[in-house]
Every structure is written in C-alpha cells, then in structure tokens.
Amino acid sequence: xxxxxxxxxxxxxxxxxxxxxxxxxxxxxxxxxxxxxxxxxxxxxxxxxxxxxxxxxxxxxxxxxxxxxxxxxxxxxxxxxxxxxxxxxxxxxxxxxxxxxxxxxxxxxxxxxxxxxxxxxxxxxxxxxxxxxxxxxxxxxxxxxxxxxxxxxxxxxxxxxxxxxxxxxxxxxxxxx
Amino acid sequence: xxxxxxxxxxxxxxxxxxxxxxxxxxxxxxxxxxxxxxxxxxxxxxxxxxxxxxxxxxxxxxxxxxxxxxxxxxxxxxxxxxxxxxxxxxxxx
Numbered sequence: 001x002x003x004x005x006x007x008x009x010x011x012x013x014x015x016x017x018x019x020x021x022x023x024x025x026x027x028x029x030x031x032x033x034x035x036x037x038x039x040x041x042x043x044x045x046x047x048x049x050x051x052x053x054x055x056x057x058x059x060x061x062x063x064x065x066x067x068x069x070x071x072x073x074x075x076x077x078x079x080x081x082x083x084x085x086x087x088x089x090x091x092x093x094x095x096x097x098x099x100x101x102x103x104x105x106x107x108x109x110x111x112x113x114x115x116x117x118x119x120x121x122x123x124x125x126x127x128x129x130x131x132x133x134x135x136x137x138x139x140x141x142x143x144x145x146x147x148x149x150x151x152x153x154x155x156x157x158x159x160x161x162x163x164x165x166x167x168x169x170x171x172x173x174x175x176x177x
Numbered sequence: 178x179x180x181x182x183x184x185x186x187x188x189x190x191x192x193x194x195x196x197x198x199x200x201x202x203x204x205x206x207x208x209x210x211x212x213x214x215x216x217x218x219x220x221x222x223x224x225x226x227x228x229x230x231x232x233x234x235x236x237x238x239x240x241x242x243x244x245x246x247x248x249x250x251x252x253x254x255x256x257x258x259x260x261x262x263x264x265x266x267x268x269x270x
Contacts (some may be wrong), residue, residue, distance in 0.1 A: 006270075007266055009263075017198070028213065032258055032262050033255045033258060033259065033261065034255075035247065035250040035251040035253070035258060036247070036250070037246045037247055037249070037250035037258070038262075039265060039269075040262070040264070041266055058180070076236070101209065101210070102209055102210030102211065104211075116255045117254075117255065117256060118255055118256050118259050119256040119259070119260075126255075135209050137209075137210045138208075138216075139210045140180065140211035153240065153243060153244070153247060154247050154250075154251065157244060157247050157248055157251060158251055161248070161251055161252075167251065
C-alpha cells in the first residue's frame, strides 16, 4: 500500500477500539507484526460482517475523515456485499477486506488470530501466520509470490532460532547439573 | 498450482473435474486454498491437464540479505517490529 497521508497505525487502532469494532488485522501489517520485516504503509482489516459492527465501522471511518481515493463516496455497503473497500484516512490507508483469498472471512480467521501487544495500550487481533500464508497461496498476483517466499523463509528461520535457543538452554542446564 | 495447470490447459473447472471424476466444487476448493489436495490428487490433476508433475529435492537458494533482515526482526518483540517499520517509513518521507 502507498499513502499520501502519514501512516499512523496507533491512531487507527485507537479509533477502532473506541467503537469496539470486531476485526482481525491481515496483510502486510500483520506479517510485519509476525516478523517479516516488509515495508507497508496501510492497514488491512477483516471485520465481522454483523450489521451493528459494520455500522460502528462506518462511524470510525467517518471520524477518521475517510475518503475514497478515486473520489467517489465511501461505500461501506460494498463490504456487507462481500467486496473489499479501500479508503484514505487521516491516519493512512485502510483496506477493509470482508473475505481475504483462501479464507471464509472473519469467523474463519479470528479463531487462530492472537492479540499482540504493540505498545501504547494497543492489542489488536492479528491473523495467524497459517492464515496469512493461506491468503498469499490463494492469491495469483505476482507481488504476492515474493511475499509468500519471504513469509516461508521467516517461518524456517524462526524454527531454526527456536531450535538453537532450545539446544543452548539444554546445554546450560547440563552444565548446571 | 492447480489453477495454473488448468489455465495453461485452457480448461474450465467443470471440464477438469469431469476428467478426474470429481466435483467442480472440489477443484474450486483446491484452487482457492480452502483445502489442500493430496500429492496423488495433485499428480492426477496435473496429468489430466496434459502435464507431468516434476518433484525435485534441491539445496535452498542462499539469501543472506533477506535472512539478516528477518533474523533481526525475529529477535524483536512485535512492538519493536512496528516501530522499526514506522522508522523506515519516516526516513523514506
């Protein structure tokens, strides 16, 4: 995602939290939280499609001065109909994705999502690496192949780091005894 | 991979399903990643599209720059990873 307004994820999370929106973070930002070290300057969220949740989400977008980058009105009804919505807000780009590729939407991915402490009292639900991988695998965009490669390499390195950490802990314990 | 093979063979999901004796919905589930095909089913699909599935065991490509970036990030807490992203974006402006 690229943005002409400064990306402030904390302002976006605060606004979503104030209205108690049920959502899961996906896309580049979620992968960064897991350790993919990508560059992204926007937020992709999968909201619960319950009517009340979408109504509150509408209030959040309004409070964030959301505008359609193509100049049209912000059409939240697209989300209820299963279509993604892309808006520019005062705190950066937001993409509302009702049903990411390879998933069945909010109820499908929230069960494996984890609340991550991002500081500043912010703990959003972040999609699991398994679901983020599914999304990229189901995408047929060329740029997602590179992202998938990065995510898979990240998982391999994480496994290696965990293993080497465990081995060094075991060695330390051997020495102690 | 299934979608790629099917499109290369210029087949619809229904045509491919008929060739392997499965439902069209099963092909769709495999293609969108809702369900992973077994290796045998993957082989059958690829063959039904007129291709051969070639599997190789190779030494992974070395990517030292990417690995260094990822290792640094993995050793950080999620909060630090977000801060690193924001620092980079700030520098790019």
